[in-house]
Each structure stands twice: as structure tokens, then as C-alpha cells.
Amino acid sequence: MQDTPPSVPDFTQWPSFPFEGDLHVKQLDEPVPVEPPRRGEGNRECTACNASDEAYIWVGERWRVRAMDRPTGLPMVLILESRSHLDLGDLPNLLAAELGVMTVRLERAIRSLDGVARVHVNRWGDGSAHLHMWFLARPYGRLQLRGTFLSLWDSILPPISEAQWRENLAMVAAWLAEFGGRPLAEPPRIQWQAPSSLTPAPTGGATEEPEEETASVIEAADEIPEAEAAEEPSPDAPEQPAAPEQAGPPERAGTPQQPEAPRQAGAAQQTGQQPQQAGAPDQAGQQLQRAETPKQATESA
Structure with missing residues (x-):
């Protein structure tokens, strides 16, 4: 056997090869x-046989599909396993036929995801004696990832978001469940985030108006619309006839209304005056003084 390592093969110059620079071949x-x-095999335990169904995204009577423990660089990486502890060459005719159907079905499910161009199907079998087929999704438009080195790029690319990863798992599981079995992957929960304020932020040139004090729910429910302020009559206008009964003193704004309030409103309508507005006692007092003047003149006569 030669002592010097062989020269670097030509595929290191392929665009799909993920490394560059001074490369050397190992001995x-x-x-x-x-x-x-x-x-x-032998005395070694089987990881697939000891795994429960909860570790998979979809389970059927004779097949199960599992994913990685966390998101990776590719949109989807899944593994198809048989329930029975058999290798590829040990499959009976029934499982061998179903393997072809499951391979096509899972490839279609992964290829239906957004941003997936192709699905690479691989079987190595050097680490486990339990049959497991690898399904690797190549991102659409990433021509540099085409071909043999897609599995290497999966460890090099930054991982996709966990929310997108879980959504993809749920979609594949639902696709497989249309033909039977039980889906176990669930989509991510929606994170509802309400804005802190519904008022748009003011622009740089706009003047900020003073903010009104926010009322509580109970205060808003008990709020009464304010009446318009009564207009003061002009000096030349004819005086209105006196009210049948003298109105009481104006109420202070914010105090509860007395039982006489309906009678005051009726008197105001008969005299042609507008209802008193809470919060304007001076104007109401002037109107009452004018209304009292004809009555006092009649009594003195």
C-alpha cells in the first residue's frame, strides 16, 4: 500500500462541495x-425498539416516522423506520411492498412544504441494524446544495426557526394521517401580542396634544353626555315670562342630582331656556336672576 496519500479528487472543485482551501486526504x-x-446487534440495545410512539411525529401499525431533536439547516430531515426489528434485506414481501409505498408517500409530503425543491432519500445502515431511511429536503433555489453533499450542508447551514420547523412537522404528519395512522406532531402555538397602545405614534413635525385621563370601565359606563352651554340672551331681546315656580339654587358640578331636577328641566322648557349645564353655575345663576325679576315686580305691585 502506498505511503503517500492520493491527490485531492476532482469533486472538491464542484460548486456543491462545501469546503475550500488547502485540503488533504486522510490516511x-x-x-x-x-x-x-x-x-x-449482539448485546447492543436497539434504540428504535426501545423508543415509545411519543418520540415520533407519525405512527402506524407497521411504520413510524421520527424527526431530529431540534431544527437543522435543511427545511426537513425525517427518518422512516419499521416497527419490526428488521434490516432492509430481511423485510418480507408485505413490508417490502409497503416500504415502496411509504417512501413515495413521505417524499410527496415533504416536497409539498413551502420552499422545498427536492427530497433526497438515503439509506446507510452502518450505525443501526434496525431499518431506517433518511429523507432530506433540499431548499428551493439553492443550486449549490444539489447532489451528494446535501447531508454535509445540513450541519453547516444555520438552523431554521423552531416555529417553522414544528409547523413543517405537523403538516407532514397530517399528510400521512390522511392515509391512516396517527399524527403526533402539533403545530406551534400562536403567540398573541396585543399592542401597548392603539394610538399611532406622532410624527416628528406634528404637535403632540395633551393626553386625556383614561377613565375606568365603571366610570365610562356611568358617564352622561354633557349638554351644550346655554347662550346668553342679548340685552335687546324680549324677556321671557317667568317660570311658574322658582328654580332652586344651581347644583355644584359633580354632586348627585336632587329629585327637583325633572321639574327644573320642565321649567327651563317653558321659559325657552336651555337646560343647565353641570360645571357652569355662573351662567345658570344669571339666568335665574333674570327669571326672578318679572315675578318680583308683580309682587311689589
């Missing part, structure tokens, strides 16, 4: 006489 180790057992 190849000597072959071992006996390969170590994979997970699920």
Missing part, C-alpha cells in the same frame, strides 16, 4: 478482521 486505516456490532 486510510488498515481493515479490521471483524466489524463491531451495530446498535441492535
Whole structure:
């Protein structure tokens, strides 16, 4: 065996190759006489057989689909596993036929996601003896990710958002559930965030108006619309006839109305005057003085 490593292969110059710079080929180790057992072989436990259905996004009678523990660089990475502890070459005819159907069905579900151009299907099988097929989604428009090195780019690209990742998982699970089985992936919860204020922010050149004091709900429910201020009659205008009964002293603004309020309103209508407005006692007092003048003149006569 040659002591010097071979030259760097041509695929390192491909646009899809994720590395550049001064590259070197590692020395190849000597072959071992006996390969170590994979997970699920010999005395090693099988991770897939010990996993519960809650660890998967979709489960059926003979197949299960699981995802990574967290978002990765690709839009979607899923693994199709058989429930039975079998490898690819050990599948009976029924499961072998279903594997083809499940592969096509899962590929279509992943390809239906937004931003997915192609789905790469891989099977290595060097780490586990339990059959598991890899499905890797290539982002649309990322031509540099085409081909053999998509699995490497998955570890290099920044991970997608967890909300988008969970939404994609829920959509794939729902797609598979249309043909049977049980979906376990749920979409992310909507984060409702109400604005702190409904008033638009003032622009730089606009003048800010003083803010009104915010009333509570109870105060707003008990609020009574204010009447317009009574107009003061001109000196040349004829005097109105006196009211049948003398109105009481004007009420102070903010105090509860007395039982005489309806009679005052009626007197104001007969004399042609407008109802008194709370908060303007001076004008109301002047009107009462004018209304008392004809009555006092009659009594003195």
C-alpha cells in the first residue's frame, strides 16, 4: 500500500462541495478482521425498539416516522423506520411492498412544504441494524446544495426557526394521517401580542396634544353626555315670562342630582331656556336672576 496519500479528487472543485482551501486526504486505516456490532446487534440495545410512539411525529401499525431533536439547516430531515426489528434485506414481501409505498408517500409530503425543491432519500445502515431511511429536503433555489453533499450542508447551514420547523412537522404528519395512522406532531402555538397602545405614534413635525385621563370601565359606563352651554340672551331681546315656580339654587358640578331636577328641566322648557349645564353655575345663576325679576315686580305691585 502506498505511503503517500492520493491527490485531492476532482469533486472538491464542484460548486456543491462545501469546503475550500488547502485540503488533504486522510490516511486510510488498515481493515479490521471483524466489524463491531451495530446498535441492535449482539448485546447492543436497539434504540428504535426501545423508543415509545411519543418520540415520533407519525405512527402506524407497521411504520413510524421520527424527526431530529431540534431544527437543522435543511427545511426537513425525517427518518422512516419499521416497527419490526428488521434490516432492509430481511423485510418480507408485505413490508417490502409497503416500504415502496411509504417512501413515495413521505417524499410527496415533504416536497409539498413551502420552499422545498427536492427530497433526497438515503439509506446507510452502518450505525443501526434496525431499518431506517433518511429523507432530506433540499431548499428551493439553492443550486449549490444539489447532489451528494446535501447531508454535509445540513450541519453547516444555520438552523431554521423552531416555529417553522414544528409547523413543517405537523403538516407532514397530517399528510400521512390522511392515509391512516396517527399524527403526533402539533403545530406551534400562536403567540398573541396585543399592542401597548392603539394610538399611532406622532410624527416628528406634528404637535403632540395633551393626553386625556383614561377613565375606568365603571366610570365610562356611568358617564352622561354633557349638554351644550346655554347662550346668553342679548340685552335687546324680549324677556321671557317667568317660570311658574322658582328654580332652586344651581347644583355644584359633580354632586348627585336632587329629585327637583325633572321639574327644573320642565321649567327651563317653558321659559325657552336651555337646560343647565353641570360645571357652569355662573351662567345658570344669571339666568335665574333674570327669571326672578318679572315675578318680583308683580309682587311689589
